[in-house]
Amino acid sequence: MKTPHLDPCSWRPPSHLVQPQPCTRALIPLRPRFGRFLAPHPIGHLSRPRPKPYLGSGCHAARAALRHARISSTKECSIPMRPGPVVTRIAPSPTGDPHIGTVFMALFNLAFARRHGGRFILRIEDTDQGRSTRESEEAIFAALTWAGIPWDEGPDKGGPHGPYRQSERLPIYEEHVARLVQAGRAYPCFCNAARLKSLREEQLARKEDPRYDGHCRHLDPALAATRIAAGEAHVIRLSVPDEGECVVPDRLRGEIRIAWSTVDHQILRKTDGFPTYHLANVVDDRLMGVTHVIRGEEWISSLPKHVLLYEGFGWELPEFIHMPLLRNPDKSKLSKRKNPTSVTWYREAGYLPEAVVNYLGMMGYTLPDGREMFTLEEFIASFDIDRVVLGGPVFDLAKLNWLNGRYLRESLSPAQILERLHAWRLNDELLLKALPLAQKRLTTLADFMPMAGFLLRGALDYPTAELAGSDGACTARWLRIALWELEQLRPFTAATVRGVFEGMVEKEGVALRELLAPFFLAVTGAKVSLPLFDSCELLGADVTRRRLHEGLERLAAMGHELKGKTLKALEEDYRRRYTENR
């Protein structure tokens, strides 16, 4: 049976979504200047007339059209706007540490929703059963709460469209997958990993895009049903056209065009019965009434799959807004390898949430009046998503430091700072934990602070030569290995940290005392200090790791940098000796 989207001709969103004419200068009438660009998104509900993001490949064209259209009158809108509130969401995956990028996306989603009187949803995308954890989910709640970013609906507070955890919505996805299969938009696939692997290798050898070849697409449905009933392992794949291109509007980028031939027959339902991101995301966005999908540009390449899903279900598209990605100083996507990315780290390192949020608000964005210091409320009040800049902003700790300093000296009283200090670490709770460790080492009360001061310090101050010891290269290797070990470590307690070092003693063939020497320096800043493992626990995983990382950087500056081949070899060696039979 022929399905409409398999037509060889270009698939395009329904014509009301996309202006058919190309944007060229010659086509733009002088007066009324840009009237023809006015075609509000069907589900857009905005406080001012808004144009279609439009056209032409250049973003400048799109933005110019946007801006000009903005000043045109509402009367020129030929398509009625669908009334109804704006709904945005963030859909983080609860794996690992809460990411600063999640707060970034949350901020813009919240601001957009609030600015337009809408709602902002937090949805947990835990469809990857292998990696998702409840602990990580809690950390996301905590991170957003710390940042002062509220959500209107979410797993913890409920709402009219729950549940908000995808692992609890399985029946919904089952039903929708069935609908797609029924409509011929998706199909069961029984190919095993071996076939897929050789297929991929062949395609790569022929310099083609690796893409499922549709082997199971035309299987007799009745036969397929029998095999499924017999319990044969299978997945459900999205049926993708072989020819033509997908054209979809992005609010900030104009039209995004991607040839269908480069889009894989994405798996929608895994063998374990769980949906993949693509399916769950589209179904949930629709069911939760999401009108504006504001997400990172890493998703652009899967847009066609999402479009196909909306189309397959007969749903109109939400408005897509792909934000730039936060970058490391070397311009790569922000990663913990090169930058602190865990929100917990910013908290533990003594940053103020309002400063962090303020700083994130100036990543790829400036307030219309150019203000650099602003509250969340001020940010929201003047928020204009069309001011977002597309070049990926480098997350610059130096500038965040300046901003954080300004908050400390300009917007808080000494008494308020004291409160913050208490809420941070300078409190009885921490002191009471440190005291038993220090007690035996005290001669006078005055000995305590020098001994425990490292628990409250930011940057440590110690001679790098001492950290390096007699064999700097070896020290660097130890730090690197310990860091890899500690990155995985959960829970992060004195006992588990001890376990890591004991493992290293065995594997590296050194005495604990010798191994630990550089770690005392890197973690506490002194050769002699409180017990290391307990200190690590008190400091927390984020700060401990960061200090080890800083130690590594100091060694690198001394010429003991681990990079290229050496690093690769070490990593392989580490994998073999440490992680192989875990």
Place this chain on the structure above:
RNA sequence: GCCGCGUUCGUCUAGUGGUUCAGGACGCUGGCCUCUCACGCCGGUAACACGGGUUCGAAUCCCGUACGCGGUACCA
């Protein structure tokens, strides 16, 4: 490799074809203030990736190239 998205001082950015030999901020730097340091204040440094086009006029519009990033999973 292929596909996509980008590209204004080192970094964050302003910039809606003429008012800009490009403005602000961080950083760095010179000076002032000052019991030190910091803060603050005054100054300096430094950019339209490149090449074609369109135009009387281009950072701004178009095309190409280069570079960067993202994607290319039964991860999200």
